[in-house]
Amino acid sequence: MKIQSVRGMNDIFQPEITLWHKIESDIRDACRVFGFSEIRTPILEPTELFKRGVGSDTDIVEKEMYTFADRNGDSLTLRPEGTASVVRAIVEHGLLGENPTLKLYYMGPMFRHERPQKGRYRQFYQFGVELVGPDHPFADVEVLALQHLLLKKLGVDKFVELRISSVGCEQCRPAYKEKLISLLESKKSELPEDVQKRIHTNPQRIFDHKDEKVQKIAATLPVMVDSICESCRKHLNGVEEGLKAYKIPYTLDPKIVRGLDYYTQTAFEFVTDKLGAQSTVCGGGRYNKLIAELGGPESPAVGFGMGIERLSLLVQQLGAVEVDSCDVAFVYPDEKGLPVAFQLCQELRLAGLHCEIDYQGRSMKSQMKRADKLKARYTVIIGGSEIERGMAVVKDMAARSQKDVPFDQLLNSIGN
Numbered sequence: 001m002k003i004q005s006v007r008g009m010n011d012i013f014q015p016e017i018t019l020w021h022k023i024e025s026d027i028r029d030a031c032r033v034f035g036f037s038e039i040r041t042p043i044l045e046p047t048e049l050f051k052r053g054v055g056s057d058t059d060i061v062e063k064e065m066y067t068f069a070d071r072n073g074d075s076l077t078l079r080p081e082g083t084a085s086v087v088r089a090i091v092e093h094g095l096l097g098e099n100p101t102l103k104l105y106y107m108g109p110m111f112r113h114e115r116p117q118k119g120r121y122r123q124f125y126q127f128g129v130e131l132v133g134p135d136h137p138f139a140d141v142e143v144l145a146l147q148h149l150l151l152k153k154l155g156v157d158k159f160v161e162l163r164i165s166s167v168g169c170e171q172c173r174p175a176y177k178e179k180l181i182s183l184l185e186s187k188k189s190e191l192p193e194d195v196q197k198r199i200h201t202n203p204q205r206i207f208d209h210k211d212e213k214v215q216k217i218a219a220t221l222p223v224m225v226d227s228i229c230e231s232c233r234k235h236l237n238g239v240e241e242g243l244k245a246y247k248i249p250y251t252l253d254p255k256i257v258r259g260l261d262y263y264t265q266t267a268f269e270f271v272t273d274k275l276g277a278q279s280t281v282c283g284g285g286r287y288n289k290l291i292a293e294l295g296g297p298e299s300p301a302v303g304f305g306m307g308i309e310r311l312s313l314l315v316q317q318l319g320a321v322e323v324d325s326c327d328v329a330f331v332y333p334d335e336k337g338l339p340v341a342f343q344l345c346q347e348l349r350l351a352g353l354h355c356e357i358d359y360q361g362r363s364m365k366s367q368m369k370r371a372d373k374l375k376a377r378y379t380v381i382i383g384g385s386e387i388e389r390g391m392a393v394v395k396d397m398a399a400r401s402q403k404d405v406p407f408d409q410l411l412n413s414i415g416n
């Protein structure tokens, strides 16, 4: 019996891994110009962190976490997202200390036991940033601008749309929630069981319910953004002002419901219609209370998380992935050539060229076929007669030309 990977968890290899490297390198570049530095946190955390950080009534904590007792009986969880871990680290190491502003980013695997489909996996990779300190609306715009720059660099900004809203704060949300709960109570018999169960804990989830009948009811309900207080309104206006100043297109979408409990004020998503059911490429918002809730100082913050798989699927819509090509393929017509070819191959590699050499003792024809398959720029042929002459035959594969090059001139000839 062959052993297979766990459902919803993928191996990533060529050609896609080349694209991942490009995405990761563009991410690091974008983070550098915005002044974000990397933080790496453990993949395992105490379960309590996510219960308190993400919220016990969320789908993530209720149904999707990989939680188990370790050998000491401690309850551990494979991280389902990055924000709670980053905040834990900030508090644990007092990273805010003398810094009025902390800008961190992370990349790595996250785990959620969801139903796998295209763009939705049980192990997925996330890139996220957290900007801690300022509560100015332009800080929200800064993280959105970073994301926008990345999407532009990758050529997929045309596939996505930015939607923003406000989920209110502790001043205005309770009154709205009460109103929503009482309206839902009055329609309870028309609602499916899952919405009924959440009327008191998470009534807003009705807005992202998939069922059409439920959507019709949701359309009759008031939305949070119409009930936000003066200061939340001012904040939202400030975000809009900043987005306009940076020329980042957006639409206001009062129906945005984030699946995590920590958000206050700004909530946003970059959505696409190119990935079937999984339309959200990136999601985030402001979370002004989380750091204090996890034992740190009162400190506003804003951030986002973006799925690398979803981004990679979007970039693939631009065309096939170009795999790194080979610079030089060494070919030896007879066994005498191998030790010399082997040595020259190493010299060129030390000079930074991607070189390939075959050890399977195959015919010259097969070795040439392999060089073609590798799309090698040059083929270098070394056999007994070349050794006698001290010259290699260098074939320029694109120009279909060839010349003799002394062994000690090989690097010079190929490098030019």
Ligand code: HAM
Binding pocket: 080, 081, 082, 083, 084, 112, 114, 119, 120, 121, 122, 123, 124, 125, 126, 128, 129, 130, 259, 260, 280, 281, 282, 283, 284, 285, 287, 302, 303, 304, 305, 306, 307, 308, 309, 310
């Ligand atoms: P989230 O919306 O749960 O937010 O996830 C962010 C992104 O991760 C999604 O937009 C999606 O691209 C990707 N993602 C989520 N679940 C899956 C999955 N099962 N398979 C593939 N990709 C997935 C957060 O996680 C917050 N921590 C974001 C944040 C940071 N908010 C403030 N700071």
